[in-house]
Amino acid sequence: MSAAGIVAAAGSGSRLGADRPKALVDLAGRPLVAWAVDTLLAGGVDEVVVAVPAAEHDQFAAALPSRVRLVEGGATRTASVRAALAAVGPGVDAVLVHDAARPLTPPDVVARVLAALAAGALAVVPVLPVVDTTVVVDAEGTVTAAPDRAALRRVQTPQGFSRVVLADGYAGLPLGAELTDDAAVVRASGIPVTTVAGDERAAKVTVPHDLRVAEMLAAR
Ligand SMILES: Nc1ccn([C@@H]2O[C@H](COP(=O)(O)OP(=O)(O)OP(=O)(O)O)[C@@H](O)[C@H]2O)c(=O)n1
Ligand SMILES: C[C@](O)(CO)[C@H](O)COP(=O)(O)O
Numbered sequence: 001m002s003a004a005g006i007v008a009a010a011g012s013g014s015r016l017g018a019d020r021p022k023a024l025v026d027l028a029g030r031p032l033v034a035w036a037v038d039t040l041l042a043g044g045v046d047e048v049v050v051a052v053p054a055a056e057h058d059q060f061a062a063a064l065p066s067r068v069r070l071v072e073g074g075a076t077r078t079a080s081v082r083a084a085l086a087a088v089g090p091g092v093d094a095v096l097v098h099d100a101a102r103p104l105t106p107p108d109v110v111a112r113v114l115a116a117l118a119a120g121a122l123a124v125v126p127v128l129p130v131v132d133t134t135v136v137v138d139a140e141g142t143v144t145a146a147p148d149r150a151a152l153r154r155v156q157t158p159q160g161f162s163r164v165v166l167a168d169g170y171a172g173l174p175l176g177a178e179l180t181d182d183a184a185v186v187r188a189s190g191i192p193v194t195t196v197a198g199d200e201r202a203a204k205v206t207v208p209h210d211l212r213v214a215e216m217l218a219a220r
Contacts, residue, residue: 001118004092004159005040005048006084009033009060009100010073012053015207021053022205023100024063029216031063032205035103040158043110045096049087051080076178078185082170088163089173093117095166097182098158103204104217105158112196113160123186124160126198157197159183165191 009032013022023033051073052060060070073080073088081097088095094117096110109126116124130152136145156182159182161169169186179185183193205211 001093001114002091003045003094003096003114003117003160004163005037005045006081006087006095006097007033007048007050007100008073008077008080008084008097009036009038010051010053010080011077011101012032013101014203017208020059021056022053024056024059025205025211027103027205027211028134028213030210032065033060033102036098036100037064037068038106039105039107039108040096040098043107043158044198045110045187047092049084050100051084058210058217065181078173078178079111081182082173085167085170089092091161092163094160095163096158096160097166099204101203101204101206102157103205104146106158106199109156109196109199109202110158115157116194116196116211117160117162121128121160121194122162122165123183123191123193125181125183125193125195126156126158126202127195128198128200130154153195154198155181156202157181165189 009204011022016022018025024031043128048068050070052070054072095219113124130149135143138144169189172189173185
């Protein structure tokens with residue numbers, strides 16, 4: 001089975017508040033995007049396409065191996081993945097979509113996603129259990145429900161798909177629609193999504209505290 005990796009790296013990182021796009025922020029001497037690309041390649045992906053902000057194209061090119069292809073990202077994550085997917089070759093069997101913002105994802109997670117696809121799954125997401133009580137609130141912040149957390153999972157990346165299934169999902173999604181992940185895109189077209197074990201180290205760098213935690217882990 002041949003697999004391509006897509007790295008969504010075109011976000012600004014407004015919640016991190018750095019002086020550059022989040023994917024170019026340094027973690028232990030290398031930008032977050034370089035860590036994410038390495039994870040995909042080490043986990044068994046054959047080729048990688050990275051969606052980047054147009055203004056920083058040259059900085060991304062300088063930070064990544066020459067075999068990695070860059071495309072201009074969009075205004076939303078959904079638009080960025082759509083643009084990168086268009087650059088994936090038609091001969092590829094599977095596509096894994098990963099966040100540059102999850103730099104310390106172990107290659108084992110990639111391998112688990114690839115194994116599930118090779119076993120016949122059409123869509124696979126790595127997940128972790130929810131460990132806090134989780135509630136639903138109304139517009140005033142009043143709790144209206146407390147779902148059974150045993151049935152809830154936190155969803156990570158990379159998320160893996162049959163290339164045809166992901167391409168069909170994006171083709172059926174109206175231009176401009178924004179969903180928070182790629183599994184939601186294929187679920188909208190009726191495809192079942194399988195889960196495999198995620199990893200706490202695959203946590204997303206969103207706010208400054210997350211980057212401090214990642215720096216401590218990377219220093220080990
Ligand atoms: N237009 C966008 C927005 C996000 N992403 C990517 O999607 C991943 C997950 O998004 P998130 O961590 O929320 O990043 P940002 O959108 O950059 O963060 P913020 O909402 O704080 O601005 C990141 O790797 C980010 O670069 C992208 O490729 N294109
Ligand atoms: C794709 C994702 O990382 C799965 O957990 C997540 O949905 C992206 O989060 P964002 O803040 O909406 O970009």
